[in-house]
Amino acid sequence: MTLNIFVQHFVNALSLGSLYGLISIGYTMVYGILRLINFAHGDIFMLGAYFVFFATIVYKLNWILGVIIAIAATTICGLLVDRIAYRPLRQAPRISALISAIGVSFFIENFAVVVFTGMPRPVVQPKILMKPIILPNKVRLIPLGILVPVVAFILVAALLWLLYKTKPGLAMRAISFDIETTRMLGVDVNKIIALAFGLGSALAAVAGILWALRYPRVEPFMGMTPGIKAFIAAVFGGIGSIPGAMIGGIILGFVEIMSVAFFPNLSGYKDAFAFFLLIVILLFKPTGILGSKIEDKI
Amino acid sequence: MRKIFAAVLLIAMLCSCAYADDGVIKIGVFNCLTGQNALGGQLELEGTQLAHKLMPEISGKKVELIIVDNKSDKVEAANAVTRLIENDKVCAIIGTFGSSLAMAGGEVAEKAKIPVVGTSCTNPLVTLGKKYYFRVCFIDPYQGAGAATYALRKLNFKRAATLIDVASDYSVGLGTFFKTAFEKMGGEIVAELKYNSGDQDFTAQLTELITKNPDIVFLPAYFAEGAIVLKQANELGAEFKFIGADAMDNPEIVTLGGDSVEGFMHTTFAYDPSMKDMNPTAKQFTEEWRKVHPDKDPNALAAVGYDAYVMLKDAIERAGSAEPEKIRDALEQTKDLPTVTGITTINVTHDAEKDMGIVEIRDGKKVFIGTVIPEN
Numbered sequence: 300m301t302l303n304i305f306v307q308h309f310v311n312a313l314s315l316g317s318l319y320g321l322i323s324i325g326y327t328m329v330y331g332i333l334r335l336i337n338f339a340h341g342d343i344f345m346l347g348a349y350f351v352f353f354a355t356i357v358y359k360l361n362w363i364l365g366v367i368i369a370i371a372a373t374t375i376c377g378l379l380v381d382r383i384a385y386r387p388l389r390q391a392p393r394i395s396a397l398i399s400a401i402g403v404s405f406f407i408e409n410f411a412v413v414v415f416t417g418m419p420r421p422v423v424q425p426k427i428l429m430k431p432i433i434l435p436n437k438v439r440l441i442p443l444g445i446l447v448p449v450v451a452f453i454l455v456a457a458l459l460w461l462l463y464k465t466k467p468g469l470a471m472r473a474i475s476f477d478i479e480t481t482r483m484l485g486v487d488v489n490k491i492i493a494l495a496f497g498l499g500s501a502l503a504a505v506a507g508i509l510w511a512l513r514y515p516r517v518e519p520f521m522g523m524t525p526g527i528k529a530f531i532a533a534v535f536g537g538i539g540s541i542p543g544a545m546i547g548g549i550i551l552g553f554v555e556i557m558s559v560a561f562f563p564n565l566s567g568y569k570d571a572f573a574f575f576l577l578i579v580i581l582l583f584k585p586t587g588i589l590g591s592k593i594e595d596k597i
Numbered sequence: 598m599r600k601i602f603a604a605v606l607l608i609a610m611l612c613s614c615a616y617a618d619d620g621v622i623k624i625g626v627f628n629c630l631t632g633q634n635a636l637g638g639q640l641e642l643e644g645t646q647l648a649h650k651l652m653p654e655i656s657g658k659k660v661e662l663i664i665v666d667n668k669s670d671k672v673e674a675a676n677a678v679t680r681l682i683e684n685d686k687v688c689a690i691i692g693t694f695g696s697s698l699a700m701a702g703g704e705v706a707e708k709a710k711i712p713v714v715g716t717s718c719t720n721p722l723v724t725l726g727k728k729y730y731f732r733v734c735f736i737d738p739y740q741g742a743g744a745a746t747y748a749l750r751k752l753n754f755k756r757a758a759t760l761i762d763v764a765s766d767y768s769v770g771l772g773t774f775f776k777t778a779f780e781k782m783g784g785e786i787v788a789e790l791k792y793n794s795g796d797q798d799f800t801a802q803l804t805e806l807i808t809k810n811p812d813i814v815f816l817p818a819y820f821a822e823g824a825i826v827l828k829q830a831n832e833l834g835a836e837f838k839f840i841g842a843d844a845m846d847n848p849e850i851v852t853l854g855g856d857s858v859e860g861f862m863h864t865t866f867a868y869d870p871s872m873k874d875m876n877p878t879a880k881q882f883t884e885e886w887r888k889v890h891p892d893k894d895p896n897a898l899a900a901v902g903y904d905a906y907v908m909l910k911d912a913i914e915r916a917g918s919a920e921p922e923k924i925r926d927a928l929e930q931t932k933d934l935p936t937v938t939g940i941t942t943i944n945v946t947h948d949a950e951k952d953m954g955i956v957e958i959r960d961g962k963k964v965f966i967g968t969v970i971p972e973n
Contacts, residue, residue: 304808307833311800419821421853431832439834514797514825516853524795559790559801566802567763567791 303436308560314444316552317451318513320545321506322529323536324458325499331539332475332495334393338400339380341526342407343500347373347507348517349415352422362425370504377500381493389489411519419518422511447509454502455545461498462541471495475539531577537590546588550576622660622919624909625681627692627702628716628902632669637694637898641716643890644902645691651885652906655913667693671701678702682709688919689714689912691905694898696720703730712912712925714905717866717898719843721770724947729921731928731947733904733936735971737767740842740864741774742973743953744815747864748840749784751955751969754812758788758837760802760826762818765794771817771842778973787811792822799826803833816841824853831857838862851961858958862966866897867939867952869965878907882937897938897954904936939968 322344329337350372354365384403388396428443462468470491473481482488510525511517528551536547551573558565558572565572580587626645629638642664649662663685667674674693681687682705690706690713693699699718706713707729715723715732724730735743748754757779762768776786788809790802803826806814816823816839823845830839841863850858870883882903886895911934912927913919931943939952952968 301808304804307804308801311798311804315798315800418849419853421824421849421855423855429832431834433834437834439832441832510797515828516821516825518821521797524797555798556801559805563788563790563802563805566805567761567793569801570793 303438305560306434306436306438308556310438310440310444312553312556313549314447314513314552315556316549317448317545318506318510318548319525319529319532319551320548321447321451321454321502321509322525323532323544323548324455324541325502325506326530326533327536327538327541327544328458328495328499328502330533331541332471332492333385333396335385335396336400336530337499338397338526339384339403339407340499340503341522341529342404342411343373343377343380343522344503344507344510344526345411345517345519345522346376346407347500347504348422348511348521349411349507350504351508351511352420352517356420356423366508369508370501373504373507374497374501377496377503378493380500381496385496386489386492408519408523415517415519417519419516422515422517424512424515428512443509443512447513450505450509451545454505455541458498458502458541467491467494528573531573534587535577535580537587540587540589543587543589550588620658622655622658622913623685623687624660624662624906625678625685625687625690625692626662626664627667627674627677627681627690628664629669629694629698630664630666634669634695634698637717638667638669640896640898641692641694641902641905644895644899644904645716645906647882647886647889647899648903648906648910650889651881652910655910655919656917658919663687667698667702669695669698671697674698674701675705678705678713682706682711687711688921689909689924691902691909692716693718696723699723699730699732703727706730710925711921712928714909714928716901716905720767721946721948727947729925731908731931731943733908733941733949734866734901734938735951735953736946736948737842738770738774739948739950739971739973740953741771741776741815741817742778742971743864743955743969744771744840744842744862745775745778745782745784746971747862747953747955747967747969748813748815749779749782750972751967752813752838754838755784756787756811757784757813757815758786758790758806758809758811759815760790760792760799760806760818762794762822763791765819767844768817772815774973775815775817778971782972794822796822797825799829800833803830803835806830806837807833807835811837813838813840815839817844819844820847820850821853824850824858827854827861828857840864846956846963848963851958859961860957860959862955862957865954865956866901867954867968868895868897868900868937869954869956870894870896872954872965872968876935876937876939878935879937900937904938904941907936908934908941 325340350369354360354368384399432440470486532547532551533544536543554573555569558569628642665677667677696718712729717734719737721736759772761772839861845863912924916923916927934941941949941951944950956963957966
């Protein structure tokens with residue numbers, strides 16, 4: 300493999316990996332706080348993509364306005380999901396909330412089929428993001444490919460700042476430690492959890508929008524595969540850890556792209572490579588790359 | 598007494614089941630006239646009806662078409678065939694659009710030993726192991742051979758690659774046929790890349806393809822994925838051409854892929870009203886269609902609906918009888934039959950071997966660019 304081809308693969312992998320990372324942050328945030336695997340996350344992501352599609356293509360708003368509306372609408376959906384499907388189950392066994400999450404996921408997917416129809420719809424990409432930049436050695440880069448990792452890293456930084464430097468962030472970390480004690484200390488726990496869900500959904504919306512731009516079509520089941528991949532990325536990185544989710548996503552992107560690059564004859568098995576790596580990592584480090592050991596509370 | 602009564606009843610039933618030759622040949626049509634496949638089924642039915650209108654008699658006997666809707670539903674398809682056989686006592690059946698419906702109906706016909714001529718059901722499983730199911734269309738994988746022949750013989754491309762969805766029978770089958778045919782004709786397969794249904798990122802496979810520098814890449818994908826592949830290939834600056842099959846035959850491919858689908862080719866049935874050098878059967882079909890439906894163009898689905906009737910008529914004439922068993926035997930012997938969609942020969946697996954059409958997307962529109970006789 301020549302150097303320029305390798306660089307091309309590297310660029311592709313970074314762009315795919317940051318998208319996975321961006322989705323997995325939402326998983327990891329909710330898990331970190333509630334110990335709930337929000338299986339509906341991939342579908343919230345799909346809603347984000349649809350909202351931006353409707354705002355910019357059907358209603359012909361400009362892109363910036365469209366993106367803001369899409370993020371806002373998706374956030375509202377995320378909050379509704381929390382209010383309707385998770386909050387009443389706060390005191391129930393954790394498995395009930397998990398089943399509720401799976402139910403919500405199916406509900407959103409099938410609701411989308413009814414409302415949006417199952418037909419994939421094209422997303423028109425803004426020309427400015429698609430004009431290829433040709434680097435030396437014929438490596439091609441599209442501005443969107445750079446935008447994705449940049450947005451992802453900015454959002455990770457912002458999130459870390461929120462978690463470690465602000466009062467709501469402190470409350471979130473406290474809830475993840477012990478909900479009851481945090482409640483007793485006068486924190487409105489439901490509000491803080493709703494904030495976490497809102498943030499997670501907003502991130503899913505950003506990922507959905509970038510995904511729809513990168514792979515320009517929307518359909519009701521588009522969230523399924525990326526959702527599962529992002530979940531893997533979150534476990535890879537150590538579920539509950541935000542930088543871990545980002546790193547996990549990028550590693551997953553690299554494994555997928557590089558397995559095809561180095562073993563083109565086995566390109567049908569790229570998912571098998573990714574899952575194999577997951578098993579290996581978990582065997583040696585059960586808490587993931589950046590995960591901390593979870594001690595059971597007595 | 599009861600036993601005798603039951604025996605009499607049974608004999609009576611058996612007699613009524615036997616085909617009564619009263620001067621009318623009853624042919625059943627089961628197709629999807631409502632439901633999700635209604636658009637395709639309706640067109641095929643109109644083709645069959647047109648053929649019946651032009652050729653209302655077979656060997657001097659009047660033909661009666663009995664039409665039943667299978668509602669695009671597998672259970673209804675089986676019911677429809679049961680009804681045709683038990684109530685209407687048809688001697689042969691035509692149908693249907695949609696391979697899963699054909700399979701459901703085929704089971705019933707197989708048990709009752711009534712021959713069926715399939716219209717556009719292209720899945721290999723429809724006729725697999727069936728004694729009584731035939732079809733007037735080619736099977737899916739055969740299109741791989743068609744694409745290979747066109748790429749090598751007409752476009753003179755010697756280096757080809759394939760990009761296959763390993764999770765889809767359709768894609769794998771076509772890919773295998775393409776490879777075998779292309780190599781047999783002396784071409785070289787320089788790369789065989791794969792992906793999984795549901796994948797949305799193909800950049801790794803495409804980058805790999807670019808390094809292998811093929812002339813053409815065979816892409817037997819569904820349109821939704823195929824359009825994204827073409828789009829990403831364009832972004833990565835791929836210079837080779839792509840050729841696909843009928844699963845890419847959807848107008849949505851242009852809306853999804855935009856400029857990137859320009860120059861994309863795919864195989865299809867060998868009929869299009871815009872085609873040059875039409876065969877005489879196709880010419881007649883086109884003219885007659887326009888008389889009956891002045892407001893809409895004929896298309897390939899209507900053509901196979903028409904051809905199914907032509908094939909059945911030919912078999913009944915050669916059989917010299919309307920007995921289901923004899924029709925079946927004659928159908929098996931169908932050879933070099935002129936139909937709208939090319940010269941049809943039925944092979945050992947009961948599938949048609951015939952010409953194939955090639956379509957290219959130019960200025961966002963499908964243009965019929967020619968036909969090819971697949972070598973395999």
